[in-house]
Amino acid sequence: xxxxxxxxxxxxxxxxxxxxxxxxxxxxxxxxxxxxxxxxxxxxxxxxxxxxxxxxxxxxxxxxxxxxxxxxxxxxxxxxxxxxxxxxxxxxxxxxxxxxxxxxxxxxxxxxxxxxxxxxxxxxxxxxxxxxxxxxxxxxxxxxxxxxxxxxxxxxxxxxxxxxxxxxxxxxxxxxxxxxxxxxxxxxxxxxxxxxxxxxxxxxxxxxxxxxxxxxxxxxxxxxxxxxxxxxxxxxxxxxxxxxxx
Numbered sequence: 001x002x003x004x005x006x007x008x009x010x011x012x013x014x015x016x017x018x019x020x021x022x023x024x025x026x027x028x029x030x031x032x033x034x035x036x037x038x039x040x041x042x043x044x045x046x047x048x049x050x051x052x053x054x055x056x057x058x059x060x061x062x063x064x065x066x067x068x069x070x071x072x073x074x075x076x077x078x079x080x081x082x083x084x085x086x087x088x089x090x091x092x093x094x095x096x097x098x099x100x101x102x103x104x105x106x107x108x109x110x111x112x113x114x115x116x117x118x119x120x121x122x123x124x125x126x127x128x129x130x131x132x133x134x135x136x137x138x139x140x141x142x143x144x145x146x147x148x149x150x151x152x153x154x155x156x157x158x159x160x161x162x163x164x165x166x167x168x169x170x171x172x173x174x175x176x177x178x179x180x181x182x183x184x185x186x187x188x189x190x191x192x193x194x195x196x197x198x199x200x201x202x203x204x205x206x207x208x209x210x211x212x213x214x215x216x217x218x219x220x221x222x223x224x225x226x227x228x229x230x231x232x233x234x235x236x237x238x239x240x241x242x243x244x245x246x
Contacts, residue, residue, distance in 0.1 A: 047129040050121055051239045054139070057114035058232045065229045068109045072222035079105055079215040086208040095193040102171055103179050104186045105211055106160050108218075110153055111225065113146055135238050142231045149224050156217035163210040170196055170207055 082101035085094055118139075121127055130136045167176075175194045181187050198204075239245065 046126065047131070048243050050117060050126055050129065051135075051243050052245055053117040053120075055236050055239050055245060057117050058142075058236050060114045062229055062232050064111065064113070065225045065232070068111060069222050069225050069229070071109055072218045072225070075104065075107075076215050076218055076222075079211050079218075083208045083211050083215075086204045086211070092195075093193055095196065096188055098196065099171060099175055099179065099189045099194060100186065102167060103176055105214065106164050106167065107186070108153075108156055108160055111146070111149060118143055132238070132242055135235065135242060138231060138235045138238065142228065142235060145224065145228050145231065149221070149228065152217060152220055152224060156214060156221065159210060159213045159217055163207065163214060166203070166207045166210060169203060170198055172197055 078101050082098065082105055085098050085101070127136070127139075130139070172194060175189050175191065178190050179187055
């Protein structure tokens with residue numbers, strides 16, 4: 001009768017289990033580290049894309065700001081002339097200039113900034129991607145100053161409305177209508193030195209007062225837009241250096 005002997009497997013030492021656990025731990029940790037690095041890399045790419053897009057927006061804003069600052073300065077000089085003509089009107093041959101400067105005085109320029117990138121960042125919560133605190137602060141400063149600018153634009157628009165209400169008592173609307181060409185530009189009256197509707201010195205002084213209000217607001221707008229342009233230029237420089245943009 002055969003006797004069967006059961007084979008006994010050798011028990012593994014505790015060090016074997018330790019090394020199995022250690023290798024598993026290393027694999028999990030390495031996987032976590034690689035995934036974490038991958039997420040950081042993707043976020044950095046997104047941050048760079050947003051910043052590149054923001055720089056393009058700012059460059060377009062600067063073009064608009066330059067054009068509008070120049071207009072404000074030019075029109076303020078024209079408004080000074082209009083105030084002087086209204087206050088010291090003597091010769092009818094000045095009516096052409098009074099009509100021209102009176103017509104162009106009511107035109108204003110709203111700063112329609114490029115908000116594509118900033119709105120995307122707000123809506124997607126991408127502000128957290130901006131790691132450079134100085135850049136982040138300047139972005140907040142830039143778009144915060146735009147809000148202040150919009151408030152001043154609102155004041156200037158209300159002043160313009162009051163001016164227009166009074167202008168229809170001084171200027172002939174048919175003449176005003178004839179002074180806008182097909183390109184929507186203001187031109188001199190087609191009829192040489194057309195008459196004003198009134199020569200009442202009190203009314204002319206009142207309308208000159210509203211011209212002065214608008215001029216003051218536009219001086220403020222020109223100053224704020226110059227500050228806004230300066231911040232935009234600083235932002236472009238910082239972002240370009242930080243992200244090595246061309």
